[in-house]
Amino acid sequence: MDIFDRLKQATPAEWTSYVDHAFVRQMGAGTLPQQAFRTYLVQDYLFLIQFARAYALAVYKSRTLADMRAAQAGLSAILDVEMDLHVRLCGRWGLQPGQIEAAPEHQATIAYTRFVLDCGMSGDLLDLHVALAPCVVGYAEIGRRLAPAGTAALGDHPYRDWIGEYAGDAYQEIAAMARRHLDDLAARAMTERRFSELAALFAKASLLEADFWQMALDDRPLTGPAGSPS
Numbered sequence: 001m002d003i004f005d006r007l008k009q010a011t012p013a014e015w016t017s018y019v020d021h022a023f024v025r026q027m028g029a030g031t032l033p034q035q036a037f038r039t040y041l042v043q044d045y046l047f048l049i050q051f052a053r054a055y056a057l058a059v060y061k062s063r064t065l066a067d068m069r070a071a072q073a074g075l076s077a078i079l080d081v082e083m084d085l086h087v088r089l090c091g092r093w094g095l096q097p098g099q100i101e102a103a104p105e106h107q108a109t110i111a112y113t114r115f116v117l118d119c120g121m122s123g124d125l126l127d128l129h130v131a132l133a134p135c136v137v138g139y140a141e142i143g144r145r146l147a148p149a150g151t152a153a154l155g156d157h158p159y160r161d162w163i164g165e166y167a168g169d170a171y172q173e174i175a176a177m178a179r180r181h182l183d184d185l186a187a188r189a190m191t192e193r194r195f196s197e198l199a200a201l202f203a204k205a206s207l208l209e210a211d212f213w214q215m216a217l218d219d220r221p222l223t224g225p226a227g228s229p230s
């Protein structure tokens, strides 16, 4: 069992609340309201900007060239690959990248991204990668779960672009690399006494992922100025 499976097994309720969230199930069934998906995708773009900073922090926190390159691969996967999906889908709704970037961050987006950045600032490289792991590895698991028969079988599924991105070989390979790197880092930096602390970070990140889905399901268009009661 690798360190990722150990972390998952130590926090089953939190993990399930994330990967089996109602948003995920509705997306898989094709019944997710498009408004919820749009809210999610705009916030996810803002999320990825902050996660790119977290991977950049991982470069800085690296003492070896191999760790630096692993962090750089994560940064590049976000900036050069994953965000293209968001730009492409938002473009279909007439949203330009500058407009998405200018959207206000939701509380759930701030909570999750700043939590991860703080794990990296206050902790070491292993803390940071443990906090990042539910994100990258979780989406690979969700992608596979929503496309059990492969991406070609998605047909005209309303969310086939999203599912296809995360179920596709390129993303699966990024997640597998991140997982191998985490295992290698844990072999070098983890003591058994530290495991429960790391599992607590992992559980918190998983709950913040679940909150992120919930934020999109709960979103109602604002009627007044941002933040005013409607």
Ligand SMILES: Cc1ncc(CO)c(N)n1
Binding pocket: 044, 047, 048, 082, 134, 135, 136, 139, 209, 212
């Ligand atoms: C909220 C969230 N978690 C994970 C990923 C995968 O990178 C993402 N794009 N957004």
